[in-house]
Every structure is written in structure tokens, then in C-alpha cells.
Amino acid sequence: MSIADRFSTHSVENQPPSLAPYDAYATDLPLREALAREGGGWAEQEVAQYGPIVGGELMELGVLANENRPKFRPYDRYGHRTDFIEFHPLYHRIMQLGIEHGVPNFAWRHEDRPGAHVARAALAYLHNQPEQGTSCPLTMTYACVPALRHQPDIAADWMARITSTQYDARFIPASQKLGNTIGMGMTEKQGGSDVRSNSTRATPVGASGGGQLYELVGHKWFFSAPMCDAFLVLAQTDAGITCFLLPRFAPDGRHNAIRIQRLKDKLGDWSNASSEVEFQGALGWMVGEEGRGIATILEMVALTRQDCLIGSSGIMRQALVQAVHHARHRRAFGKQLIDQPLMRNVLADLALESEAAVALSLRVARAIDSSARDAQEAAFARIATAIGKYFVCKRCPPFVNEAQECLGGAGYVEESILPRLYRQAPLNSIWEGSGNIQCLDVLRALAREPETAVALFAELDAARGGNALLDAEVGRLRAELSRGEALEVRSRHLVERMALALQASILLRGGNDRVADAFCESRLGDAHGLCFGTLPSSASFGLLIERAFPAQT
Template identity: 50%
Template sequence: MSEQFADVTAQTHEVINQPSPLENYNAYTTDTLLRYWVTQFGGQWGEEHLSRFGHQVGHELLAAGFEANKHLPEFQSHDRFGQRIDRVDYHPAYHQLMSHAIEQGHCALPWTDKRPGAHVVRGAMAYLHTQADPGSGCPLTMTFASIPAISVQPDVAERWVPKILTKAYDGSNRPWFDKSGLTIGMAMTEKQGGSDVRANTTRAVPVDQSGPGNLYSLVGHKWFCSAPMCDGFLVLAQVNDKLSCFLVPRWREDGNKNPMHIQRLKSKLGNQSNASSEVEFRGAHGWLLGEEGRGVATIIQMVALTRYDCMLGSTALMAQAAKEAIWHTAGRNVFGKNLHQHPLMVNVLADLALEWEAALAISLRMSHALDNRDNPAEAALVRSATSIGKYWICKRAIQHTYEAMECIGGVGYVDENVTARLYREAPVNSIWEGSGNVQCLDLLRILTREPDTLNALLAELEKGCGEYTSFDRALEKLKQQLAEQQGIEARARQLMEQLALLWQAQTLISYGEGFIAEAFVSARLTSDRYHQYGTLPSAIDAGAIVERAMPELNSDAD
């Protein structure tokens, strides 16, 4: 009897009613939403390239992302002989992720390929790479975004930009001039100032001559310096109380280490594969980019693009979270039928998919605007809408990733499932490169100082008029609220939310599928809308929205 009982208990661990993992697939060809919006905004010529990129993201790079987040960066301040080395060691998986992205043009494509849609194709690459590993996306986006700021100083750009754009990754710890490819970081934030960079106390004095392109010596401390193994850093420092921008290399021209000393690596909630550090400059050399006192104007060109990448990154988190939730629930039976066939679960999944598509629509709309910045209206849209998208998408991603985790249940909460990483990752894009309040204040400043920019933004929104009464009413109400200057700063978040929802709705109306636009307007712009996911009106065809978002694994030949 005891032997029979042992045989029975030995079989109780048979795994049933669990879906197969979402892996070994093509992250591009199986993503109906991404393919649709890439085509809508002129990136269809990149289909073959994106398909190859997506294949690797869904196969070996997906695994590399788990490894890079399991084996975290390690800081080595000195070598065994006592020499200061300031080295961060990464797991090989991190270098694998960086190498693939850079070699495929993640950092270079829009600067080297002038075809219309280059920013759209590159935006799709950034979105896909995030689904493999968001952390390594930090140095990638800074490298991509550094080009306009460095180009302010032609003589410095002549030596640095070609190496940034070579599509060659060199993760070795050696001088920049001995490397074939370079990466760029930034260091702006200080303890006492935070987002108020004009409160910075780091000082710079000329090594020999003053002026644009010349070397200065920097002394000071930075509270956050992301990706400290980059080859150069855009740094803000005071020159005679004039905030200025510098390119600070990790190695000096004479081949010696530049005294930019890492104090520690930050232990963070998320973004763990990326090394964020605290640094001191002890006479570190750096080239002045542009005129003294023009530091904010110079570095804001980089910041604007990294904020845009925050939109793409948070959209990618929502995409991956929604796909994981839809995939998991499609493979589970609960209460007698498939989990994603239960009406309430379908409502939640459809709401998650709707949020993801609206975020993707305006993110790639921004890519399209970047591709057409020679058009004054498109350039004006970039100046205003980047803050709107960065504010809204990055905030929505936090609740969105949690809701997807809840759909999956307890297994989604453990680190073996990617949704736990997505949830930890979500807040960083909302905080980095200017918190929500900073985005609101920046937008108010732009709209106040640049009436043409406000007119361009409203003209963009008005393209959605005439289709839905609720949209038209919401836009008219927004115009009235913008015209009322009394207490506008205190109301800035209300305005930002309305701007974001109207922009998403207009983009879906103008460029999207009709049933998606109708669902979004009905769910987000009516007076009885709710704030929790899973509260879509009953008239919406939630099943069709979920079906559209379901990963089409049969579209990948392997």
C-alpha cells in the first residue's frame, strides 16, 4: 500500500493548465500594431531590416536580457596594484545586447540614412530592443541623442561624430581615439539641484585658452551619471557663473585616465542591467561645446531626443506587458473556460491593448515629425508634443504593467517572469530627463513664449474634428482652459492629461483603424469614463481589440 501511495504522490507535480512561454518568436513580424504604425508613418522600406532585428530580439536577445538583469554590473575602483581604474564590469550578455543594437543602427540610422521614415524605422528598433532589455537602452539612447549637441561644436564633432556613427561597438576600457566605435553618456544632476540644473556647483576653468572647442578643467560632483563606461559624457558646469556644456572623455588626450572618479553605483528599483553612478570630477578635462553660458541650450537638444526615447521605451514596456498578459490568459482555463474568453478579462486585456496602441501611435507620430522637421509645423509639434507624450505615456506605463502582471497572477510577480521586471522598470522613464511637473512647466513655457507652437499643436488636434461629438467638445473645452491664465500652473497636469488624450485620439482618428479610434474616444473622452483598466463601455468590441493585439506566432517561419 505504501509503495502505491508513493507512486501516486510522485506524479502530483505534473504541470497542467500552464501556457508555454512567449519566446523564440519574431518580435516584429508577430506585432500587428507595430507593423501597422511603421507603415502609416513611412517606415515600410525598413521591413526586412526590422524583421531581422525582431527575430533576434525574440530569440537570443530575449535570453540575454534575462542574463544581463541577473548578473548586474560590478564596480572596480582600483586594480590589484592599487591603481585607480574606475571600471564597471558587465556580464557578456550586456555587451551582446549593446553590440547587436549599435551594429543594426539603433544609434546611427537617422543621422546616416536620409530616406523619409528613418526616424520611424529607428524608433521601431528602439521599441523592439526595449523588449529584450530596457537597461541597455539607456546608453543607446544617449549615444543616439548626443549628435545634435556635439555638432554644435564643429571641430569637436569632426573627431567624435564619425566614431559614434560607425555602427561598431567597442566595450573595451581604453582611450576613445584608439576605438572604432564610441558611446556617449551624460551627467547633469547634482544633489542640491535635481531638475534645477542652474543650481549646479560644478566649476570649469580653461586649461589654456577659453572659448568654444577649447579644453577646460572641471571640478565638482554629479549625483547621477548614467552608463559610466561610455567613452564621453555631456556635462554641465559653471564657467564664471555661466552654465556651460562640455564633452568630457573618459580618457585624456595623452592616453592617461581622465580624473572622473566613480564614487559608487546606484542600487535602483529597476533599470538594473544599466550602471547608474555617482561621480566626482577632480580636474577632469572636457571640451566646451558652443559658447560659455549656452549650456542648457546646447544640452537640451540631447535631452529632447532622450525624452522622445522615454516615450518609445514606456510604450515598449506596455506592449510587452500586454502581449504577455494576452498570451498567458489565452493558455489558461479558469472556471470552466479559457481565461481570456471571460468577458471581464477580455475587457481588461482590450483596455491594456488600447492603451498600448494609443501610446505607439503618438510615439511613431513623433518619429514622423522628426523625419519632417524642415516643415515648421512638424518642428513646432516636436517642441510641444514631446513633453506631452513623455509625461503621459511614462505615467500610464506604471499602472499598465502592474495590471498586466495581475492578469497573469502570482507567477507574473516572480522574477522568472518578465512582467516583474517591466513593473520595476516602468517608473524610471517618468522620473529620468525631467519628472512630470518639469514636463508640465516646460510645456507651459513653450506655449507662452512661442504662440506659433501653440497654434501648430492646436492645428494638429483639429485634424480629428468632425468625426466624434465627444472629441469636438473635449477640444473646445481644452481651448477655453488654455485661454484662462488664472492659476494655469496649478492646473497644468489637468491640461497635460487632456492634451495627451486628445492627441492620442486625433492620431488614431487620422491614421488608425476606425474601430480602434472609436473605442478610444468612447473610453477616454466621454464624461463617464473611469480610471481603472478594464472599464471599457460595453458597446466596444473588446474581443476584436484583443485579437488585433495577440502575437501572431505563425507569421514567423521558425
């Protein structure tokens, strides 16, 4: 017997094989169905192409990019101030793959085709599964376009680079690059949700007004992806809060005076950086009407809020896939975990939640897509984005925790992706308007834009007769909304119920009766507990799990 044999203490058994590489699109029936249902089917080839990359190279890159945090290099070796953040080369590779496959640009490159935003939403949903840090600049780059178009001359100059499929990581002036990325700066120390408290001042360098150059003095408390080529920021002029496009390099080619103070030591991904900055006379162009900055930047915020909903859905999907894969390959007490009745309930319940999340995400994307052509869809997008962001982002942390638990101790160890997903899970509920702000926004929409209530109930009524529980819930919602007192304090509960009713309505029209009925029974009826894994015993556990992630994978 060799020495190696004598000291071989154990063989590794009953551990699952690696999930990756897998095809993250082909194995996702709820996504494929939603893409077709919401009008993005014509782009299936482009979305499908990203599936094996997401489940392959990006899974690997995501691990490595998050092991190598960005480094803040305020000065170069000769002592010149540079305010440079050094990202890991694999972060740049992830950005390159995302941009090449259209994550930030697909909707704008195919703007004339209905459904382009739906296809882009599917790409973003996929991208969020293996790596979330890069989703921040990719989202902001996608979302800046409607706000930037408030200043047509600036939009004409920047659009080709913002919608380019080439990623250019060089730290040089934006106009010399093959592609640009865009960030945003609203939040200041004294107020984030309450942006009216912004104190950064802007004064004209020469002529004043839209498209003119201003000098900005002030600070921003959160300023993510600080190596973006430019940022849409808010600052005060004599006319009030106004939107500006602030480039990293000033028009004369020198570093703009955007001084990075430090990087945030934050929860969540470690591949991307968020920073605190001071504007020490930084130069930027006014975008849109002076004094109307909040309205202008809200056009960007509407799309980043949509992406919070999509991002949380993507995180949940990755957690679900990991859980199902593990349970399929792990035995305990004489059976595969996936065959243990109680584990089947947990996995099926997670699958149902995940399917409802992606269904709502792509429905909201279709409403955004149709907004310019259809007033009712525009009203629906207005209210459903806030409802969806509130609810799905809130479901994400407990969802990831439950999926993590399916892996047992292995789900708590950093070598698995679950701890990374768990750290990231709360982000989307805080960023871009926290939970209360979303609920207040729903109330504001209902009060100031009555057409949003019409659009919401039209969507709910479209499934009338499909399930008695939904019919009853829609009736109750109508009654409760008409009872005007104490609306603000009741708004979380109301918005939660709107979200569930919306998800039920979409699933009922999706044509999968057993999925929709299980959702209605568990989420609208009283046949579900507070935790996941509490579906009624009548649920089609096997079907729900198999739809979510089929066995042959």
C-alpha cells in the same frame, strides 16, 4: 511500479508554454501600421529583421544580464585607480545587437531620408521590450548628436564612431575604438530639475572658447552608464553654465580624472549601472557657445525625452504581450482566461492604451524627423514630446501592474519578466525631467513659442469631424487654455487631456474606426472608469486583442 512513478505527485497542467521565441515585429500590427503611417515604411526590412531577435535571443539575454549586476572595480589588482565598472558579458552582447541593428545610429546613418528617425524609434521601441538597462546608453548615444554638432570640429572627430554599427567594449581611448557610446551628466546633489544650480567649475587649460580644453572640478549625483566613452556635461565658467564633452581617457591617453564614488542601489533594471562621480580636474572640451550650455544640452534632452516616451511604450507593449499570451493558454472556471468576458475587457483596454502609446511615439518621432524641413513640425515636436513624455510615462506603472495581474501569482515571481518591467516602469517619468517639469515645459512652450499652440491645434483639428467627442474636447481645451488664470496649478490636467486628444486624433486618422471610436468613447467620454478593464460593453474586445497580438502566435 517504479519508485519514480510511486513518488510522482503531480503532472504540470494548465500552464502556458514559453512565449519566446516569437517575432516581436511581425506580431505587432499597431507598430507596423504606425511605421508606415509616419513615413518609416521604407526601412521596414531593417526593423523587421530585429523582430525575431527581440522576441528570441534578447529575451533570454535580458534575463541573464539582469541576474548579474555590474561590479564596481575602483582599483586594479596592483592598486592603480581605474574607476572601472565590470558589466556582464551578456550586457555587452545586448549592446552589440542593439548597435548592429541601428538602435542608436539608424537615424544618423540615413539622415538624408525622411522617416529615418521614425524607423529608429521603431527599433528603440522593440529594444525596450526585452531589456531596458542597455536602452539608457543606446538612447544617450543617439541623442547626443544635435548637441555635439554645436561644436563642428569635435563632431567631425567623433561622429563616425558614434554612428558606427560596431560595438567596442574595450576600456581604451575613444579614438582607438571601432565605435563609441556617449552618456550625460547634468544632475548634481543640490539640483537636478533646476540645472541652473550646477556648481561644477570649468577653467581653461590654455586658450578658452568652443572646442578648447578645460579642467573640470565638481561632482555629479547621477551619472548613468559610466563606461561610456565620453559624456556631455554641464559646468560653470565665468560666462555661466556651459556644455563640455568629457572623455573617459584624457587627450594624453591616461585615465581622465572622473572618479566614480559608488554605484546607485536603484530600482529598475539591474543590468546597467548608474553612479555618483567626482571630477577631480577631469579634462573636457567646450561644446558650443560659452554660457549657453543649457540650450546646447537641451538639444540632447529633447531626444532623450522622446525616448522616455518610446521606452515606456515598449515596456507597456511587452507587458501586454505577456498578458495576452498567458490568458490565451490558461483556463479558469471552465474557459480560457481570454474568453472570460471581464478578462477580455482588461486585455482589450490594455491593448487600446498600448496602441495609442505607440501611435503617439511614432508621430512624435516623425515630427522630430521633419523638424529641419518643416517649421510647423518642429513646433509640434517641441510641445508633443513633453506632452507625450508626461502622459505615457505616467500610464506605464499602472499598466504594467494590470498586465501583471493577468498572470496572477506567476506575474509576481521573478522568473517572469513582469517584476522586472514593474521595477522599471516608473523610471521614464522621473528621468530627464519629472512629471511636473514636463507640464511646466508645455506651459513654457505655449507662452514663449506661440507657434507650438498653432501646431498642436492643427494636429487636433486634422481629425475634426471624425468623432464628436474629440471635436467637443478640442473646443473645451481651447477655451481652457485661453482662460489664463491658475494655469500652472491646472497644468497636469490640461496636459493629460492634450495627450488623450492627440492620441485620439492620430488613431482617428489611422483608419481603424473601431479602435479610434473605442478610444474616444472610453478616454474622452464618460464611459470608462479609473482602472483598466472598464471599456463600455459596446467595445470590439476581440478585435482589439487580436490586433494587438494575434492568436496563431
